[in-house]
Amino acid sequence: MVPSDYAIFTDHLTRSYDGRRVVDDLNLAIPRGSVYGLLGRNGAGKSTTIKMLTGMVQPDSGDAWLLGENVVGMTPQHRERVAYIAENHPLYGWMTVRESVAFARSFQTRWNQSLVEMILDHLEVPQRRKLSQLSNGQRAQVSLAIALAPEPELLILDDPTLGLDTVVRRDFLESMIEVIHESGRTIVLSSHILMDIDRIADRVGIMVKGRLVVDCPTDHFRSSVRRVVASFSGDAPDCSGLPGVINARVTRGQLELIVVGFSEELEQAFCSLNIRNVDAQELNLEDAFIEFTRGSRRSLPPFSMEPVYA
Amino acid sequence: MHKGLIYKELRQCWFLGALTLLACMGFAWWGKVTTAGYDVPPPPLIVKARFWSVQMSLDVLSANFLLCSGLLAIALGLVQSAWEQVGGTWYFLMHRPIPRGSILTSKLTAGLMLWAVCSSIPLALYIAWAATPGTHPSPFAWWMVSPVLHTWLSIPMLYLAAFQCGLLPNRWHGTRLLPCVAIGGLCFAMQFLAAWWLTGFPVMCVVIAIQLKALYQTFSVKGF
Numbered sequence: 372m373v374p375s376d377y378a379i380f381t382d383h384l385t386r387s388y389d390g391r392r393v394v395d396d397l398n399l400a401i402p403r404g405s406v407y408g409l410l411g412r413n414g415a416g417k418s419t420t421i422k423m424l425t426g427m428v429q430p431d432s433g434d435a436w437l438l439g440e441n442v443v444g445m446t447p448q449h450r451e452r453v454a455y456i457a458e459n460h461p462l463y464g465w466m467t468v469r470e471s472v473a474f475a476r477s478f479q480t481r482w483n484q485s486l487v488e489m490i491l492d493h494l495e496v497p498q499r500r501k502l503s504q505l506s507n508g509q510r511a512q513v514s515l516a517i518a519l520a521p522e523p524e525l526l527i528l529d530d531p532t533l534g535l536d537t538v539v540r541r542d543f544l545e546s547m548i549e550v551i552h553e554s555g556r557t558i559v560l561s562s563h564i565l566m567d568i569d570r571i572a573d574r575v576g577i578m579v580k581g582r583l584v585v586d587c588p589t590d591h592f593r594s595s596v597r598r599v600v601a602s603f604s605g606d607a608p609d610c611s612g613l614p615g616v617i618n619a620r621v622t623r624g625q626l627e628l629i630v631v632g633f634s635e636e637l638e639q640a641f642c643s644l645n646i647r648n649v650d651a652q653e654l655n656l657e658d659a660f661i662e663f664t665r666g667s668r669r670s671l672p673p674f675s676m677e678p679v680y681a
Numbered sequence: 682m683h684k685g686l687i688y689k690e691l692r693q694c695w696f697l698g699a700l701t702l703l704a705c706m707g708f709a710w711w712g713k714v715t716t717a718g719y720d721v722p723p724p725p726l727i728v729k730a731r732f733w734s735v736q737m738s739l740d741v742l743s744a745n746f747l748l749c750s751g752l753l754a755i756a757l758g759l760v761q762s763a764w765e766q767v768g769g770t771w772y773f774l775m776h777r778p779i780p781r782g783s784i785l786t787s788k789l790t791a792g793l794m795l796w797a798v799c800s801s802i803p804l805a806l807y808i809a810w811a812a813t814p815g816t817h818p819s820p821f822a823w824w825m826v827s828p829v830l831h832t833w834l835s836i837p838m839l840y841l842a843a844f845q846c847g848l849l850p851n852r853w854h855g856t857r858l859l860p861c862v863a864i865g866g867l868c869f870a871m872q873f874l875a876a877w878w879l880t881g882f883p884v885m886c887v888v889i890a891i892q893l894k895a896l897y898q899t900f901s902v903k904g905f
Contacts, residue, residue: 427772428904447778457772464768465693477685478777521778 375439378403378525378557379424384433386419393419395581397433401559401574408572408589409561412664415578417561418458421529424559425455438525451479454518458529460510464503468513471502475517482520490516494542508539515546528560532567540567547571565657569593575656579664589656596659599628601641601649608644613637618662629662683779683787690791694760698799701753705803708745743807743829747836750800751868754836755861757792758843766847771905785900789844796840804833831877835868835885841892848899864888 374380379401386394394416401407411417422428424435426445435442440449462471468491476482491498494512502510511531518526531547532540544567547558562568568575568589575592577585585592596617603626610619610628614636618629626646630637633651641649654662765771774784808829811821842864849857867888874881 422905425772425776427775429902447780450776451778453776455772455776457769457776459769461769461771461773463689463693463770463773466689474685474689475777478683478779480778 374436376403377401377436377439378405379407379435379437379559381420381424381435382433384420384423384430384435386416386423386428386430388419392581394423394430394578397578397581397583399576399583399586401557401576403557404555405557405574406572407557407559408568408575409559409578410565410568410575410660411561411578413563414580416581417578418529420578421455421527421559421561425453425527426450451481451521452524454521454523454526456514456518456526456528456531458533460507460514460531462502462510462514462517465501467501468496468498468505471513472498472517472520476520479521481522483522484520486522487516487520490519490546493546506539507534508536508543511535511539511543512546515543524556526556526558526560528558530561530563532562532564540564544570565655565660569656577660577664585663593656593659594653595632596654596663597630597633597651598654598658598662599626599630599633599649599651601626601628601646603644603646605645608646610644613640618665631663682790683783686774686784686787687791687794690761690788691795694757694792694795697753697756697760698795701749701799702802704749705746708742708749709803709807712742743804746800746803746807747829747832749803750796750833750836751839751865753800754796754840755843757796758840758845759847761788761792762844762847764847766905775905781900782897785897789841789896792840792844793837796837800833800836804829827877828872831881832868832872835871835881838864838885838888838892839868841889841896845892845896845899848896848903850904864892 374382377400379399381397381399384394384397384399385392393414397416397420399420409417409420419428423430424437424442426442437445437453438449440446463474466474472487476484490512494509496505496509496512502513505513515531532543535543547560548571558571560568560572572589574587575585575589576583577592587595602624607621607626610616610626613628615631615634616628616637617631620627630651638649765774775781777784808826810816811825812823814821839861842860845860846857849860871877871881871884874884
């Protein structure tokens with residue numbers, strides 16, 4: 372296995388806090404040029420994973436590579452190829468926008484000032500105003516401009532749209548989409564807002580209690596998780612043992628199942644349980660995510676992932 | 682070292698230096714008016730300042746100047762380390778493409794520069810005043826400056842300890858402040874050493890070397 376084939380590659384990455392495994396044996400392989408959405412509920416381990424990837428937190432065990440280089444002891448040259456926007460866009464509130472840009476620029480060897488001007492002008496961010504006087508959305512744009520100016524190969528964003536209103540979120544994502552059009556650039560973003568991920572990510576990873584339980588193309592995940600509505604005669608059948616069934620409930624005399632990977636095997640099982648009029652509905656990403664993660668980890672069936680290690 | 686970062690640190694912390702200078706000016710003014718016979722109430726919690734008959738030799742005004750200097754060192758150390766944590770700006774700063782060691786060196790250089798300038802100005806002016814014949818009715822010899830100088834020289838240990846406190850991950854503030862308390866006690870004890878340049882100074886150098894080693898070690902592996 373050559374980690375340099377991937378923009379991000381982790382090998383059994385593990386981290387605990389106070390005896391609790393926050394990230395548990397994480398094997399992640401994100402292809403170059405992809406837009407990867409890292410999803411998970413609060414405390415699933417997304418932020419800790421991102422912090423380990425950027426060298427902000429040391430893993431207890433395991434290794435991680437960004438752009439083919441190990442993150443342990445990242446060199447300045449390596450770090451310059453990777454942009455990182457932390458949660459809440461931390462910048463110095465007492466600096467003006469112009470000062471903040473100049474401060475960030477002083478560290479870089481490459482800097483595309485016209486790109487910075489373009490992003491800030493497009494959203495009419497006043498450059499003479501202090502960052503503390505800007506709205507969350509404007510601060511997010513400044514943060515994005517600063518991250519993009521060195522023209523990084525890899526962009527890692529930790530919940531970048533957190534706290535932004537709908538319009539600002541849309542503006543931010545449109546800026547992101549423009550960035551995506553730059554060839555060969557890889558973007559990894561974590562988010563709670565599934566619509567954002569659905570809009571821009573071509574692959575998703577879902578973390579549940581520190582473990583990566585899904586890692587596949589977004590469309591594949593969306594089409595694999597289905598809501599199955601069926602009718603039955605007599606007592607409600609026990610579907611808990613059926614292959615791919617995450618959740619089963621009876622509502623208004625109908626059986627409602629959440630299924631991962633609707634297969635012929637499952638259809639045959641339905642016949643044997645006297646379940647009829649089976650209607651399998653596709654879910655949007657948000658519903659699919661909610662249905663997939665709302666149960667306990669034990670209830671999750673092995674997801675039909677694409678092979679991670681090619 | 683990174684010039685941009687040093688400049689940023691100086692801009693971020695200049696107000697602490699300014700406050701220290703203001704406090705020292707206040708002490709000087711207060712000492713002057715009380716010596717002149719005006720009945721001015723002392724500020725709360727501060728040693729009663731009065732120009733004693735023998736200047737510089739452990740007098741109260743220089744003690745107050747040193748107190749301000751020590752408080753400045755502690756405030757600077759904490760602001761430069763813990764405030765980055767509070768604001769989450771470590772994430773921004775630590776992802777800049779320079780070695781972690783350079784970030785720490787730049788921060789320490791800026792902090793020590795600001796401390797040295799702002800704490801030495803009041804003392805230097807006071808010493809100059811005390812050494813000028815005809816300004817006060819008491820003898821003056823340069824050796825009288827020694828106790829003040831020894832204390833002042835040991836204050837950087839307090840700055841480094843405060844910086845370390847800001848980096849420590851302990852959740853209980855008692856444990857977190859341990860380096861500051863220990864070094865504060867050491868600074869105090871060192872004033873009683875005889876032949877300071879032969880005993881206190883080497884001890885101070887060793888302690889500072891250990892503190893720097895610990896800081897660079899902490900900083901190189903610290904999680905944020």
